[in-house]
Amino acid sequence: MSNSLMRLVRKIGEINHRYRTPRIAMSSGVKISLMALRFYLLFLVSVMVYKFVLLLK
Secondary structure (H helix, E strand, C coil): CCCHHHHHHHHHHHHHHHHCCCCCCCCCCHHHHHHHHHHHHHHHHHHHHHHHHHHHH
16 A cells, blocks of 8 residues: 555544544433434435346346
C-alpha cells in the first residue's frame, strides 16, 4: 500500500475509535426508531437490488 493510503486508513481508524461510544444519551424510543429506520433502509436497498436484477434478465 502507498503511504497516503496507509495514512488514510489510520485516520479512519482514529475517527472510528473516537466516536465508538456515543456522547449523548438516547431514550429507548429513539433507539427503537433508529433500528426501525435501519431495517427500512435495508429493505429499500434490497428491493432496489431485486429490481435491478430483474431488469438485467
